[in-house]
């Protein structure tokens with residue numbers, strides 16, 4: 038018997054359709070971490086909405102959590118679709134999947150404004166530095182000096198999506214690697230527990246178009262340049278585990294729903310709630326050609342977007358005619374005003 | 378003898394000079410006298426300084442379209458005065474500021490001049506300050522009131538209706554209006570053109586509003602819960618009316634909102650937010666104009682193909698590109714009809730007055746949910762932003778039509794669910810709303826090819842089936858959308874078709890044609906797709922004048938495609954100078970066609986009318 042979680046589901050219940058990614062594509066590994074994270078947090082897939090744009094990465098929501106409603110929107114606009122969906126029914130748990138092209142090029146503006154609003158979402162960017170689905174052109178996260186399969190060199194600086202996210206108001210910002218499930222799964226759990234824009238920039242090698250030598254997003258290069266900030270554990274609210282806590286090297290943050298993230302520092306003396314330090318660390322990592330991974334920034338103070346809107350408790354999409362159609366007498370009052 | 382209650386006044390001022398307030402007082406005073414009246418605001422795309430004209434028509438017969446000729450010109454803008462003197466008709470009246478003598482180049486034969494020393498009077502009686510220049514405009518209100526018979530008591534009432542809780546504002550305005558009034562009286566100035574006389578009980582119960590307000594109220598009564606929009610003239614005032622009325626009308630018992638209005642970062646975001654909210658099951662809308670629709674095209678296709686409801690209020694303005702952003706046009710019909718790439722056909726609802734703006738706005742959410750598709754409500758600047766007298770808005774009490782939405786119980790009963798399967802043969806599949814926890818409920822919506830189970834598919838059969846079903850859905854809509862309003866007499870073989878803001882001008886034009894012996898039947902189109910009633914009307918007439926406000930006959934092209942057998946019967950009447958349509962121009966084009974037809978001369982568009990200075 039497979040192990041069941043608190044909502045009585047086994048890990049199998051988090052599966053989706055058969056993947057159509059290339060064998061070895063980082064995106065599939067991310068899907069596996071997503072399934073692991075939602076299972077481990079005992080989230081019922083029927084409470085989840087899966088959203089994406091267009092690209093190889095954006096196809097993947099089809100490959101996990103069949104029981105969740107999903108939408109594969111147009112290229113680059115998932116951030117806006119998610120904004121509408123979150124406001125339309127704020128009781129659902131929003132999960133967005135995007136690519137580096139989808140988010141950092143065509144969809145950059147809408148992505149920025151979603152974070153500026155602090156829309157509640159777990160927003161995963163499956164970052165391979167290229168456009169996979171259109172066969173390997175550079176994306177805006179391609180590092181300066183990286184080489185395309187045909188030999189073309191990128192001479193523009195990469196957009197650092199984590200730095201951008203911090204600047205624009207996202208409240209949970211993490212970087213990880215598709216091959217590091219031990220780090221990625223708890224980061225996703227934390228993102229789901231967080232209320233606000235949680236941005237996960239996940240390095241995800243495109244084995245078909247960007248895995249050659251000279252590429253800074255090849256599996257080998259990424260592995261050699263990873264620089265994790267900390268080991269990370271996620272403890273859901275219902276678990277009463279006491280963690281061994283080492284003053285100075287361990288940090289624990291409690292989230293609004295009572296869940297906890299514990300960070301065991303690795304070399305860096307790093308506090309993710311310090312915004313300036315986060316930006317500085319990201320800058321330093323770029324200069325040292327390192328991929329800083331882990332929970333880069335966390336702000337549990339800022340209200341999420343739907344709180345700013347003062348919405349009624351019932352999701353807007355469930356409101357009935359009785360709840361939304363004012364009585365005719367109010368129209369008479371307005372008619373009277375329009376006579377003046 | 379001056380005529381009674383038939384008058385057009387054009388007020389020429391500079392934008393931002395405070396004339397909006399004085400024009401409003403003037404218009405509402407005439408309305409309060411019980412005289413049917415309308416106003417057309419020809420304003421610039423500018424905040425201060427560029428010329429603006431405000432044209433009021435008072436007409437006892439109730440014609441509310443723009444009048445062809447201007448009887449009275451209030452010449453209060455030096456920058457346009459040299460042209461304004463020719464905009465007024467022969468025998469008309471010019472009111473001007475005679476603080477300084479009139480320069481020679483502003484003198485013209487065949488019109489009467491009446492001066493009011495507005496500058497001198499405000500300088501003498503109004504304290505120096507930023508308000509003084511604005512107060513100057515109140516003087517022409519007083520001058521017109523005396524000359525045409527609006528009594529000061531009516532004006533006082535309008536001032537108190539308008540500025541109720543600000544007695545100081547009422548007093549300062551009243552002072553200036555009185556100055557203008559007294560100057561006319563004390564100098565025995567008069568005119569013999571026309572008089573305004575109170576019509577007892579006239580306008581009784583009537584309201585004055587703009588289409589954008591009526592649409593916003595309709596949307597609220599239609600249960601809108603979500604609006605995402607990006608500011609653009611002439612549509613902003615619709616979303617702003619929502620923002621004004623929603624807090625009053627739509628709070629729950631805890632004071633929380635049963636709605637959300639989001640000012641998006643652009644129209645692309647707005648349309649995608651609508652798609653997201655609509656997919657979730659919220660009644661979602663946006664309002665925009667042509668440039669916004671251009672940006673929204675891609676997602677309109679997503680909503681069409683993935684079958685996501687949403688309502689799009691489109692307030693048309695002069696295009697292409699930025700065009701004339703503050704002038705009126707009906708030139709985005711094709712843009713809406715087949716919005717987005719690939720084969721699409723969209724449902725369009727077309728209000729023509731204040732009441733139908735309210736009604737169709739309310740109904741649009743039912744149509745969108747019934748057909749699971751984006752629905753356009755096609756407005757234009759004339760309808761949306763100008764003030765119109767109207768019978769009060771009225772709520773038709775009927776249950777919302779949420780379409781084929783399946784609940785958990787429905788799914789239990791049915792035992793199966795395929796999101797894109799046409800069970801009923803009407804092209805409309807069943808839909809579930811996220812949050813429905815039945816094991817069969819979830820599905821994956823996408824803009825890429827899919828089968829009836831909503832699975833990704835590149836299969837040619839699935840693809841063609843989907844396209845054909847979507848077309849079937851459009852065919853089903855023919856019988857569901859609002860029917861045209863038809864005036865029909867079997868003995869008459871000439872038909873006139875119009876829609877939207879053209880209605881008033883066409884109504885008046887038909888009466889004039891009738892007076893000259895040309896009888897016509899009429900069809901007021903209220904929606905696309907075209908319904909059976911339209912086909913019948915086409916079949917029953919030998920000649921059909923199709924009036925629209927664009928250069929290329931965009932609606933006529935749709936008619937010709939739908940009814941190739943009647944294509945040659947259609948004669949386009951086209952007005953596209955950006956100004957609200959007039960009856961006179963419609964009559965002129967109809968007569969020109971008739972003359973050419975009887976004389977056997979090929980119809981040629983005579984463009985001389987466009988070369989004349991438009992009577993703004």
Ligand SMILES: Cc1ncc(C[n+]2csc(CCOP(=O)(O)OP(=O)(O)O)c2C)c(N)n1
Nearest residue numbers: 092093094112136137138139167168169170
């Ligand atoms: C409006 C529009 N322009 C272009 C495309 C073509 N297109 C499809 S996917 C894609 C890039 C995807 O790259 P990314 O988001 O990085 O996803 P990946 O395939 O790398 O996972 C592009 C340009 C499109 N679908 N729509």
Ligand code: SF4
Nearest residue numbers: 059062093169243244
């Ligand atoms: S092309 Fe690249 S990104 Fe796309 S599925 Fe293949 S490996 Fe993955």
Ligand SMILES: [Mg+2]
Nearest residue numbers: 136137167169
């Ligand atoms: Mg990519």
